[in-house]
Amino acid sequence: MGTILNPLYFAVSWVIVTFHSLLGYVVGKDSHESIKWSLSIIGLVILIRIILIPLFVKQIKSQRALTALQPHMKEIQKKHKDDRQKQSEEMMKLYKEHKTNPLASCFPILAQAPIFFALFTVLNGIARNTPHGFLKGDLLVSAQQAKFFGANLSSTFLSSNTNTQTKLVTVALIIFMSATTFTTQRQLMVKGMPKMDSSNNMMLQQQKIMLYVFPVIFAVSGVNFPVGVLIYWSTTNLWTFGQQFYVIKRNPTPGSPAYEELMKKRAAKNKDSGVLPETTEESGTTQIDPAIGQRQQPSKKKKKKK
Amino acid sequence: MRKTFAALIKFYQTWISPMFGPRCKYYPSCSKYAADAVTEYGVRGFAMAAWRLVRCNPWSHGGVDYVLTKSSKQPIKTGAN
Numbered sequence: 130m131g132t133i134l135n136p137l138y139f140a141v142s143w144v145i146v147t148f149h150s151l152l153g154y155v156v157g158k159d160s161h162e163s164i165k166w167s168l169s170i171i172g173l174v175i176l177i178r179i180i181l182i183p184l185f186v187k188q189i190k191s192q193r194a195l196t197a198l199q200p201h202m203k204e205i206q207k208k209h210k211d212d213r214q215k216q217s218e219e220m221m222k223l224y225k226e227h228k229t230n231p232l233a234s235c236f237p238i239l240a241q242a243p244i245f246f247a248l249f250t251v252l253n254g255i256a257r258n259t260p261h262g263f264l265k266g267d268l269l270v271s272a273q274q275a276k277f278f279g280a281n282l283s284s285t286f287l288s289s290n291t292n293t294q295t296k297l298v299t300v301a302l303i304i305f306m307s308a309t310t311f312t313t314q315r316q317l318m319v320k321g322m323p324k325m326d327s328s329n330n331m332m333l334q335q336q337k338i339m340l341y342v343f344p345v346i347f348a349v350s351g352v353n354f355p356v357g358v359l360i361y362w363s364t365t366n367l368w369t370f371g372q373q374f375y376v377i378k379r380n381p382t383p384g385s386p387a388y389e390e391l392m393k394k395r396a397a398k399n400k401d402s403g404v405l406p407e408t409t410e411e412s413g414t415t416q417i418d419p420a421i422g423q424r425q426q427p428s429k430k431k432k433k434k435k
Numbered sequence: 436m437r438k439t440f441a442a443l444i445k446f447y448q449t450w451i452s453p454m455f456g457p458r459c460k461y462y463p464s465c466s467k468y469a470a471d472a473v474t475e476y477g478v479r480g481f482a483m484a485a486w487r488l489v490r491c492n493p494w495s496h497g498g499v500d501y502v503l504t505k506s507s508k509q510p511i512k513t514g515a516n
Contacts, residue, residue: 184493218499221462225498233458234491339453
């Protein structure tokens, strides 16, 4: 395991060390070590999330293409009202036919997991005085003394030498993590997803339970994580929240409450300016429309045959 | 071994997967596919499941993709997604 992850240790530690030395030019080469190390971890998150932005844009684009598929989706939902399995199956068929799939796949998570694990090891290395990658020698000593609001980056809630300040900071970070995840999930469930019949929807019920289980999971695992990892986690959660907020406001999933809100807003705007609704559609959708319009017919024929 | 794996998948589906929301590009989802594949094919099922995970990427269009039974090559449609 260690040898496979070794290149990642180098990559992660290189990014942190580089951010640290770059920040040296801003706040002073040999001062403000605590701020520099804390911001370096946040910088790592921002870098990773920026790298993942193209995937996010791709997802938004396919979500926009869904607008054109709306009538089909409604038809499927009506046709297989009592059979969720058939409903999902038909939905996937529809996506494939139109070569657009709004789902993200596991890739973004699977890509981030090893980085998270490597960061965990590197930060733990600081606590245990074991060098990893580029984080060694003087840098390691300097990082060991770095603090985030008075808590050592490398200490955990449960470690024996932890003071009250560290406990307060870790608890605050765990609460922050739970709060951002809770609001992100809730916002998605309340506004971002197409309305479904909740009585026969196991998934929705499960998600509702999970909403309240997360904070517990975070609390249990968070007390074992060094402050540096908690900073990483909190920043990622905050970024996810912001990203989703943007999507729900500007590019909501068709059929969701947020989508209807946006449509109402646009309709009201059109009334005010006296423009026909069709002409104000965003260029992205109008470009996709004709291509999909042509492909719609074969799928209808297929359904009639059944 | 097959039962243990199915139980592991069940655990993932109940406790871990909801954390990320629905995100699989395929139907049935990769986790259901993996459970079916290993139950039906044993060790070979692992390879099938791994290949499915690779296929389920941001550049894929997804679709409907069932595990077929060993004997009659019929799609396995039982159980929740």
